[in-house]
Amino acid sequence: MLFINNEFVDSVSGKTFPTVNPATGKKIVDIAEGDKADVDKAVAAAKAAFKIGSPWRKLDASARGVLLNKLADLLERDAKTLATLETLDNGKPLTAANIDILICANTLRYYAGWCDKIHGQTIPADGTVFSFTRLEPVGIVGQIIPWNFPAALAIWKLAPALATGCTVVLKPAEQTPLTALYIAALVKEAGVPEGVVNVIPGYGPTAGAAITAHPDVTKVAFTGSTEVGRIIMADAAKSNLKKVSLELGGKSPLIIFKDADVDQAVELAHQAVFINQGQICCAGSRTFVHEDIYDEFVKKSVERAQKRKVGDPFTETTEQGPQIDDEMFNKVLKFIKSGKAEGAKLECGGERLGDIGYFIKPTVFSNVTDNMTVAKEEIFGPVQCVLKFKTLEEAIERANKTSYGLAAGIVTKDLNTALVFAQSVQAGTVWVNCYNTITPQAPFGGYKESGIGREMGEVSLQEYLQIKTVTVQLPYKL
């Protein structure tokens, strides 16, 4: 059901939609389908909860922190249930879902600490005036999240919004509504006042569009494809100029330098692109390898990909589950086809695994060149593309030759190489001798068409705040 004003309710239309288990292709359960009318109700609830004098507004900032810590406690208490729900709905291995829930708790605790530390300033302004700024919550925020990390991204969105004192209307992806709804119940159990958090499952073109066009929503935060990001930004422009933050796609380069330990680099590069079934925005999906170690690297990468255990996500040894749905499944296979057609060398994989569920064999292409479709477009599947390079300058130039700019990585022992690369590449996150190392303390987000704004870290709070300058006339200069 939908979660509005701390209650689970049917959609106004009474309609439902099925959520499917991608490992079996079978329906798990029917979910209430939110549309504009439901979004209107949710926004009205969020607006009432945001009004000065409401229980939420009257709370001490530190009390918001207590609530976030309490929510973290509840997630930890129900970690097993949440992880199981996540694996059922998304298909990721249970071992991975367990980690996601841990990330949820740690993220909540990080933001819990910020609540009463959001400072405005007093300012030495010219004139006989006393000037100061207040950082106030931006208001009612719409949050639209994807299906690849359903619980973790719900928390990535909720935590800073609640820390700053905003109220929320969240739309989880239609493929993965279950953990968001469970978290909503925990939000109520934690003691968050009604109307502060509202969850509306449904589809993008209906519920999502209603959120982005709503005149009372003062900010929208979106994680998903660049294509939909454009639509959201356009909607914001057309409606009420609501603030927009976007976390979109990527085609992130990982550079393996000639001084790298090849075995370590192979494992690092493998995880960088195959983790989460390849369904991660910052996947290291262009693996640039120095010509001196290229052949050895390819050989070992293929061995590693062939050893990757694909299967039932509830089995403890499974490393890779199914892709999320038939649409993504077909899209990935289409990319693989283009790779073959455009002359990349298919080293292993390249097709479906099994008859049931959206499983794809871990696939490695070598001899990939920059102009191939697999080197330019985001595949979002278990497909590694290995490219050859000669010099650092060349690698940097080719790494930057994309409209994306989410992340980048380099494996090297050389200090200068590492620092020059880190400072030259146009990416929001740069990893040196590691990959996908994301922590609540440091900001994450994209350059260029990978998005706008940052999540995590102190700067993420800015997205949910607005600055008010107050200037008071003084009788004389002090």
Added chain:
Amino acid sequence: MANRNLLIKYTKLFINNQFVDSASGKTFPTLNPANEKKIADIAEADKTDVDHAVAAARAAFKIGSEWRKLDASARGKLINKLASLIERDTEYIANLETLDNGKPYGDSVFDIACAIDTFHYYAGWCDKIHGSTVPADGELFSMTLREPVGVVGQIIPWNYPILMLAWKWGPALATGCTIVLKPAEQTPLTALYVAALSKEAGFPTGVINVLTGYGPTAGAAISSHPDINKVAFTGSTEVGRLILAAAAKSNLKRVSLELGGKSPLVICSDADVDEAVQIAHGAVFNNHGQNCCAGSRTFVHEDVYEEFVKKAVVEATNRKVGDPFADGIQQGPQVDDKLFNKVLSLIEAGKVEGAKLECGGDRWGKEGYFIQPTVFSNVTDNMRIAKEEIFGPVQSIIKFKTLEEAIERANDTSYGLAAGIVTKDINTALIFAQSVHAGSVWVNCYDAVTPQAPFGGYKQSGFGRELGEDSLKEYLEVKTVTIKMPYKI
């Protein structure tokens, strides 16, 4: 529930997560100020024990130690855990605090709640202490690292034992330092109990050490120790000088001091007199007047002076003094005979120098260090009771005419801890707030101290700040790292 019949669990020094006797085997008594009787014998630390504690703290601070290897966020979890254990044992700790210090049980409960909030505040800072990357001139990559300053000595007073402990441990633990704490000899009990809780919470050995003992021995050994990187002290200005001198003489350890005050509270002519009387009463009588930022000079505008004095006297006369474990008691005994005598002698000075004794002015009862809530009016700036910190339940009411005059007289002191004003006028409030030389200024309130905003003194009330983001600086060193780049980027 208030209950004076407690089992005293911990009476020994706490070093390396263990309770041990002092090296000398000596002990000293801690007394109950309500009946002057001994509560327990406590291990007495001296230089040798300080050496042991510092060695333990140094080992815990070494790179590669369990403490150093923790994620910053993990330190936050430990601090929150400690806070929750204190919360669990609130009743016991409140009774212990009231037994040892004499403050009413309800006050102890409140202090503990504040201590818990303080720990929660600092727990949130642990993984948010940022250095900077810096656009330095040249082909360089420059950044700053903010590192824990090291082994810190902390010496706290007897007026808010557990709360002062929280104010000290919060920032030290949040920044990753290790601690040697000396609680006041009058009130060692709650510090030892919380030390045991810190072990239960899971703090690695050597991170927290508590040495009970006296200032001239254990305290002096701390402030002159060559392997302590920083000392933080709250107490009298007189001892603050000794500590600063010892730091200078030994190893230039960093020093932060939170000392005495003679804080002015200005009641303007537009104040609601009843509200103002309430604010002023609390400002000076809270905690038996044993409060560094007590509003101990009450400046009242001549237009409302008579009415104010009359109502202030009623308030003071109605203040309930008595057994701190009994319901409804607002004021217990002063902490010991030394302070008790000091307050009475200053009251004498007030009488002798010509202030008008409106009420009180004498001991209360026959047993325990109780003093009657005392009000002097017609106090003038040159009297001792207007210049010296009394630290007892004595209100001094002073008349003024204009705001400019009040500001000048408010600032005419070597102290500068706090100040307050009661007014409805926006200009008056802002001018006063910006003109007075005080670390905290309260408008239409007093003693409103919260973990989020800094607290500390101007001038001889101390230097450095506690609470708020600024407090972290005191426990950090800034390291600039500059790396040569092959070319400018």
